[in-house]
Amino acid sequence: MKGTVLLYTLIALGHLMPMVELAKLLSKKGMSVTLVIVDLLKDSSSFTSKTISRLSTANPTISFHVIPPATEGEGIDHLFKILQEANTPLSYLLQSISETSSVCAVVLDMFCTCALDVARQLNIPAYLFYTSGAYDLAMDIYFPTLDKNLDNSIVEIGNRLLHVPGLPPIPGSHLPDHLHQKNSPVYKTFINIYQRFVQYDGMLVNTFESLEKKAVEALRAGLCFPGGYTPPVYCIGPLISVPEKKEEERHECLVWLDMQPRKSVVFLSFGSMGSFPEQQLREIATGLENSGQRFLWVVRSPTIANRLKRLDPQDKPDLQAILPEGFIDRTKDRGMVVKQWAPQVEVLNHESVGAFVTHCGWNSILEATMAGVPMIGWPMYAEQKLNKIYLVEEMKVAVNMKGYDEDIVVAKEVEDKVKLIMESEESRVIRERMETMREKAVEALRECGSSHTALEDFLKAVRKDDVPC
Numbered sequence: 049m050k051g052t053v054l055l056y057t058l059i060a061l062g063h064l065m066p067m068v069e070l071a072k073l074l075s076k077k078g079m080s081v082t083l084v085i086v087d088l089l090k091d092s093s094s095f096t097s098k099t100i101s102r103l104s105t106a107n108p109t110i111s112f113h114v115i116p117p118a119t120e121g122e123g124i125d126h127l128f129k130i131l132q133e134a135n136t137p138l139s140y141l142l143q144s145i146s147e148t149s150s151v152c153a154v155v156l157d158m159f160c161t162c163a164l165d166v167a168r169q170l171n172i173p174a175y176l177f178y179t180s181g182a183y184d185l186a187m188d189i190y191f192p193t194l195d196k197n198l199d200n201s202i203v204e205i206g207n208r209l210l211h212v213p214g215l216p217p218i219p220g221s222h223l224p225d226h227l228h229q230k231n232s233p234v235y236k237t238f239i240n241i242y243q244r245f246v247q248y249d250g251m252l253v254n255t256f257e258s259l260e261k262k263a264v265e266a267l268r269a270g271l272c273f274p275g276g277y278t279p280p281v282y283c284i285g286p287l288i289s290v291p292e293k294k295e296e297e298r299h300e301c302l303v304w305l306d307m308q309p310r311k312s313v314v315f316l317s318f319g320s321m322g323s324f325p326e327q328q329l330r331e332i333a334t335g336l337e338n339s340g341q342r343f344l345w346v347v348r349s350p351t352i353a354n355r356l357k358r359l360d361p362q363d364k365p366d367l368q369a370i371l372p373e374g375f376i377d378r379t380k381d382r383g384m385v386v387k388q389w390a391p392q393v394e395v396l397n398h399e400s401v402g403a404f405v406t407h408c409g410w411n412s413i414l415e416a417t418m419a420g421v422p423m424i425g426w427p428m429y430a431e432q433k434l435n436k437i438y439l440v441e442e443m444k445v446a447v448n449m450k451g452y453d454e455d456i457v458v459a460k461e462v463e464d465k466v467k468l469i470m471e472s473e474e475s476r477v478i479r480e481r482m483e484t485m486r487e488k489a490v491e492a493l494r495e496c497g498s499s500h501t502a503l504e505d506f507l508k509a510v511r512k513d514d515v516p517c
C-alpha cells in the first residue's frame with residue numbers, strides 16, 4: 049500500500065499551480081497524491097471545473113477533489129470563512145482516504161492554515177507549502193513580534209523603516225495591505241495564521257537556497273519566531289508550471305515573437321489578477337509608443353472590483369475603446385497587445401524577449417529567473433511591494449517603475465524605464481546577474497542540487513518505515 053500525501057489549496061492560480069507542480073513531483077517519487085482545492089466563487093464553477101478537468105486529464109496519477117464554497121460573499125474575510133467551513137468536508141475526505149491508505153502528511157497552502165486543526169485531530173503530520181519566497185516567509189513569521197512593538201497602525205508609520213532578521217530594511221508602507229490597519233479583523237486573522245506557522249512539522253518553500261540565502265539562514269537560525277524554534281525549512285523550488293501543448297495549439301503571440309529579433313521585445317504582464325483603470329492603461333500605451341521599443345502587452349479589463357472574478361477568462365477587454373485612439377494601428381509593426389492572458393512561461397523563455405515588466409508576484413519572479421530575463425518591478429497588491437524591494441535592492445536584478453505607490457505611473461516613466469532596461473549599460477549588468485541566477489536555479493534542481501536534496505529530505509521525513517513507497 050502506497051503512502052498518501054494530501055495537498056490542500058484554494059482556487060487562485062498563483063497558489064494552485066505551484067501546488068500542482070509539487071503534486072507531480074511527489075507522484076513521480078512514488079507517493080499516492082490527492083490534491084484538494086477549495087473553490088471560492090459559486091458562480092465561477094465553470095472556470096473551476098474547466099481548470100480542474102484540464103489538470104486531471106494532464107495528470108492522471110493525481111486524484112483531484114474540489115470543495116465548493118458553503119456560502120456566497122466577497123472579500124478576504126469571506127475567503128477565510130469559506131476556508132474555515134471547508135474543514136468539515138476536508139476531515140471527512142481524509143477519514144475516507146485513511147480507510148484504504150496510510151496518510152503520511154497533509155501539505156497546506158498558507159491560506160489554508162486553519163486545516164491544521166483537522167490534521168491535529170486526525171493525528172496526521174502537517175506541512176506548510178509557502179508559495180512565495182523565504183524573504184516573505186521570514187517577514188510573516190516575524191510580523192507578530194513587530195506588531196507587539198508597534199503602537200500605531202502600519203498605515204500611520206508610512207515610510208519608517210522596519211527591521212526584520214534576514215531582510216533589508218522595509219518601509220512600513222511596503223507591507224501588504226492586509227497588515228496596514230492594526231486590529232482590523234483581517235489583520236488579526238493574518239497574525240493568527242503567522243503565529244500558527246510554528247505548529248507545522250516543516251515548511252516547504254518555493255525558492256532555492258542561493259536565491260534568498262540571508263532569509264533562509266535567519267529562518268533556520270530561529271531568529272524570526274519569538275521562541276527561537278523554527279520547523280525544518282525545505283527550499284524545494286523553483287517549481288514552475290510549464291504547460292504541455294501541441295504545436296497547433298501555440299498561442300498567436302508566440303508566432304509573433306518568432307518574427308522579432310533576439311532579445312528585442314519587452315513583455316508586460318501583471319499576474320493572474322492584476323488590472324488597471326483606463327487612465328493607467330492609456331499612460332502605459334503612450335509610454336510604450338514613445339519608447340520606440342518592441343513590446344508584448346497583456347491587457348485585462350479595467351479594474352473589476354472583486355479580484356477573484358478577474359480569474360474569469362471570458363472577460364475580454366475592448367481594446368479599441370480603452371487604449372488611445374490609433375495606438376494599435378500605429379504600433380502594429382513592433383507591438384502586440386494580448387487580451388486577458390498570455391502563456392507567460394513560454395513567452396519569457398522565447399529568445400525574442402529581452403525584459404519583463406512585472407507586478408512582482410512570486411511565480412512571475414521565479415519564471416523570469418529561470419528564463420534569465422531582467423525585470424522592471426511594478427508591484428500592485430499582496431506581498432508584491434516587498435518582493436520588489438528584494439528584487440531591486442537585494443538581488444539587484446530589477447529596476448523600479450517609479451509611481452507604483454502613487455496614484456499613477458506616468459507615460460514618461462514607462463518610456464524611460466523601458467528604454468533603460470532594453471538599452472543601457474545598467475541593464476547589461478542586470479542581465480548578467482539574471483543569467484547567474486538562472487544557472488544557480490538550474491543547479492539547485494539538478495540531482496543532488498539543494499532543492500532536489502531538500503525534497504528528498506522532506507520525503508524521508510513523511511514516509512513511515514512501514515509504508516513502502
Ligand code: UDP
Pocket residue numbers: 061062063065317318319320321322346388389390391392393408409410411412413415
Ligand atoms: N500568468 C500567465 N499568463 C498571464 C498572467 C499570468 O501564464 O497572462 C501566470 C504566470 O505565469 C504565473 C501566474 O499566472 O505563473 C501568476 O502568479 P504570480 O505569483 O506571479 O501572481 P499572482 O497571480 O498570484 O498575483
